[in-house]
Amino acid sequence: MCPRPRKCPVELRQCAVRLYRESGPEPVIKRLAGQVGVHSEALRNWIRQDQADHGECFDQPATAEAEELRRLRREVAELCRANEVLKAASAFFASELDPTRRRS
CATH class of the missing domain: 1.20.5 (Single alpha-helices involved in coiled-coils or other helix-helix interfaces)
Structure with missing residues (x-):
C-alpha cells in the first residue's frame, strides 16, 4: 500500500514552520498562513508536529x-x-x- 500523496510539498511545510520560528515573540499563525498561502489550521498542525518532533510538545507523538x-x-x-x-x-x-x- 502506497502512502497518500501530500497536499502540500514538504519544502513548503518546512519553509512555513521556519518562518513561524523565526518570526517575532508572538507570531500570528493566521497572518503567516495567509502569506504562505495555506489554511491557518494546516499551518497550526505543522507547527505542533514540528514542536513534537523537537521534543517541545508532548501531547502528540513525534x-x-x-x-x-x-x-x-x-x-x-x-x-x-x-x-x-x-x-x-x-x-x-x-x-x-x-x-x-x-x-x-
Missing part, C-alpha cells in the same frame, strides 16, 4: 513514533486476519478428523 505506530497497527491487523484463517482451518480439520462424526 513523526517517527507516529509512523512506527501506523506500521505496528497494520502488522497487528494482518496478524489478526492470519490468526482468524488459522482458527477456521483448525476447526475445519478437527471436524474432519473427528472419529464420532458420521460420514455421508
Whole structure:
C-alpha cells in the first residue's frame, strides 16, 4: 500500500514552520498562513508536529513514533486476519478428523 500523496510539498511545510520560528515573540499563525498561502489550521498542525518532533510538545507523538505506530497497527491487523484463517482451518480439520462424526 502506497502512502497518500501530500497536499502540500514538504519544502513548503518546512519553509512555513521556519518562518513561524523565526518570526517575532508572538507570531500570528493566521497572518503567516495567509502569506504562505495555506489554511491557518494546516499551518497550526505543522507547527505542533514540528514542536513534537523537537521534543517541545508532548501531547502528540513525534513523526517517527507516529509512523512506527501506523506500521505496528497494520502488522497487528494482518496478524489478526492470519490468526482468524488459522482458527477456521483448525476447526475445519478437527471436524474432519473427528472419529464420532458420521460420514455421508
